Amino acid sequence: MKIVVCVKQVPDTSEVRIDQKTGTMIREGVKSIINPDDLSGLEAALSIKDQNHAEVIALSMGPMQADSAMRECLAMGVDRAILVSDRVFAGADTWATSLLLSKAIAQINPDLIICGRQAIDGDTAQVGPQIAEHLSLPSVAYVGDITLENENNLVVKRTFENGYQLIRVKTPCLLTVLSEMNSPRYMRVGGIFSAFNDGLVEVWDNSNLNLQPEELGLKGSPTKVKKSYTKGVKTAGKVFDVEPKEAAKVIIEKLKESYIL
């Protein structure tokens, strides 16, 4: 079995802070990490490999700095790490990204593609299903468990807000997985040393994929960012010394304003 796991290197958004003076986002010094849902995808693929014969290939699109994320994948135990990187890819939205990744995946021709449900920087959850659509493959999203039934079928647990379905799906197929499904293994010490000494990160650029200029980057992206802004400086809190009735009103207003109600 050949498994491709799509991996994205993302800034650790839990470390991103807003500069309380300027209201801008502070990105310096924020660590780059492998997207948590993708790590669970790697773990899912590697545990299939532990129990069966499988070749696991980590695939990422990103700048050359993502090389370090690919080494992490090698240190965790993947067989190949492919970084799709080219300046002309920059600025791609989920449509263009998924098209690009689908072209790369088509060349690998796997039985199973695993994507993390969503990346913590964009939170779109779109690239996985869109890759499947570009490849005309069946897909199941929000997967919390994978069982290999036989060579041609998987049984997966597809979670919803209030429950789950057990779904049988034919291979080749694509799954998007949740980080709750497992605890990703640590890199092994020996894996880290060999990832740098004997490991190879394959870098593919557009000469490998042959996409047309109008399919690439900003130009190939139906959506554009018109503007972005931070929510601004967190205003100083307010303290209300009021009757319970008024207090409850203040609380409910705040909950509504913050989309909690």
Next chain:
Amino acid sequence: MEFGFKKEHYLLRQMLQDFTEKEVAPLAAEIDELERFPIETVEKMKNVGILGIPFPKEYGGEGGDYLGYILAVEEISKACATTGVVLSGHTSLCCQPIYEFGTEEQKQKYLVPLAKGEKLGAFALTEPNAGTDASKQETIAIEDGDDYILNGSKIFITNAGYADVYIVMAMTDKSQGTRGITAFIVEGDTPGFSVGPKEKKMGIRGSSTCELIFEDVRVPKANILGKIGYGFKIAMKTLDGGRIGIAAQACGIAEGALNETVKYVKERKQFGRPLAAFQNTQFELATMATKVDAARMLLYRAAYKKDNKEPFSSEAAMAKLYASEVAMEVTNKAVQLHGGYGYSREYPVERMMRDAKITEIYEGTSEVQKMVISATLLK
């Protein structure tokens, strides 16, 4: 760029920080409080290869280097010095001498399972009457056919009882003085070998520190490490490397205490301002951080020299001497900056200060380090 680091060392450090945060730190207070050996952490270290970092893959190791091993002791000791010493006792005092001085058969039989982490190692030199003056060994080994028979006792032995393999120094020819000492590889289940009660300690309270008792323990000649009479040399060489491990432990404790303090002074308010806003706090922190970094430089240099097969005895001793003093000083200041909370077990700096003291004592006291350093100067 850290001194001597390659890309893999940064990634290794990242993995170790992740491992320490999730697997080591949550247990640190508990194993100290209960004086409990962190056996489950040993199993976890085994599973990711931490117990065999500097040894080649053909001997069950991870194909890394001494600097990589040092990073592991340092990172783990930031959260838990007990776990740090379990690792350093195993790696630098048991695996390392077998790797350096063992025969191919000994390496296959002992180093492979040790480096894989299937077995845990320990080292036994100190005796009730042979501490800093290690030449006064009273454990005796007498030749008997294909074996030697060991009698005597050892004290303050790290990993005692949990280790499967012990490197034991014993006198084979008293008339030869230090040249009459021989190193033996002793299996933990050999008849006549027993482990005494656990030492009650000030710090590193989760580590198992016990007396070893040898009563007619029969050890085959095949388990002589190096040659007859080479034991003292092996012990001194082993301790040279071991000291880098203790320096790493000391650096880790100091860094852990510094990190805790930085966090605390930003949160804690007095006189309407966070402690971090007071110049006294800022100056204390600056001094602490500078000393910690200086200690780390000495540490990494010693490991670098060892990895590059340069002489490193003096550098290892300097690293241990300075790092252990810094660990004491920094943890002491950390407690002071925490005020009353620092003296309470609710905050980890209280434990760190108790743990720091041992680094000035074991694997050669500070005074021994000064002897080693000055000997190099005056030779």
Next chain:
Amino acid sequence: MSATKDVLVFIEQRHGIIQSVSLELLGIGATLATKLESNLIAVVIGNQVIDLAKEVGSYGAKRVYVVDDPMLETYVNETYTKALTAVIRETNPDVALVGATALGRDLAPRVSSRLHTGLTADCTSLDIDETTNQLLMTRPAFGGNLMATIICPDHRPQMSTVRPGVMIKPEQDKTRKFDIITIDANLKPSDVNVEVLETVYETKKRIRIEDANVLVSAGRGIGSKENMKQVETLAQLLKGEVSGTRAVVDNGWLDKDRQVGQTGKTVRPDLYFALGISGAIQHISGMEESNLVIAINRNPEAPIFEVADVGIVGDVNKVLPELFKQLNHH
């Protein structure tokens, strides 16, 4: 075929029940359609869902398209993608909106990909640009640190999934006039490569406090173990978890794994609701990075107010019953 200016809303139904996010979308959809001087239309997909189409019309859709087929009984993205794509191709809307549910966020990407148009995920605000008539889709990114407004200038429809609970559901009016139009999506068994073996509904599991989006946290000021029930109730109402201070744990009112602070867990929920917590430094260090902090405490000088976005000076056990009353009313 050129696009109309219509605004299309996908009506998500599960077992014949319309999901509330879909009704919310009819609310914002009507607003957008007015700004575009066009019509609000809706699509219902399922098996025997004609009755639902009538309900949808009463919430304001001018035309309700129905794809009714036994193969659409249970949601599978292959059949639903084909059905929704067929309706969009038939109606050529300017805007297509889908609820950002576990279903919608699976369906919409496949549809947008098939139609070669843009899709903006999990929007919290939608508007029409007055000069270009483009849909302005605003959404949070970077863990909520950044808001981005996205446009889709050259592809139609402009598609977006919208976060549940953000838009306002319109009033139902059974006198509204609307058309129901059925569309055959030409579904074939060969369209389907998956088989749903079993569907299981679960009552929500207790989740770890580090993972909770909403934490309702109790301190010594809550007064008694008995009063912890009120904390539970508030947590349920806000779909959150219960946590507490060391004092509450030490008193045996709460399990140790629910403790926030120095000797407990560090948490960063969207909402941290502090009830009777004074805010000792050991506690603050475990929760100060929460996105929104609401605190109720009797002592106006309590340090918790320094980190609170909204502070209420008062007795928790008096404010809570009033809050429950108003929440239930809400």
